[in-house]
Amino acid sequence: MYYYNIKISDDVTFGAVVAYIEDKKPADKAKLKVGDVIVSMDGEKVEDVSHFKYMIYKHKIGDKVRLKYYRDNKLNETTIELSEAIKSE
Numbered sequence: 392m393y394y395y396n397i398k399i400s401d402d403v404t405f406g407a408v409v410a411y412i413e414d415k416k417p418a419d420k421a422k423l424k425v426g427d428v429i430v431s432m433d434g435e436k437v438e439d440v441s442h443f444k445y446m447i448y449k450h451k452i453g454d455k456v457r458l459k460y461y462r463d464n465k466l467n468e469t470t471i472e473l474s475e476a477i478k479s480e
Contacts (some may be wrong), residue, residue: 408442
């Protein structure tokens with residue numbers, strides 16, 4: 392079970408919470424952290440985690456996407472280059 396100490400405005404009622412970061416993979420390289428809330432990709436609103444996955448699957452390995460996310464109630468932006476999926480154990 393995961394617990395997050397997420398500090399975000401009550402006005403933000405959408406987005407996808409980052410639940411896992413794999414070392415040396417794109418999210419790690421982009422400096423995302425567990426508990427960040429991704430709210431847009433390439434300017435399109437991210438409704439929830441299912442919507443975020445749908446948006447990711449429309450891209451291919453090597454594509455770069457621009458993400459906006461909240462951390463500690465501050466909106467941040469980063470660019471991430473997509474690579475292969477995380478391997479489940």
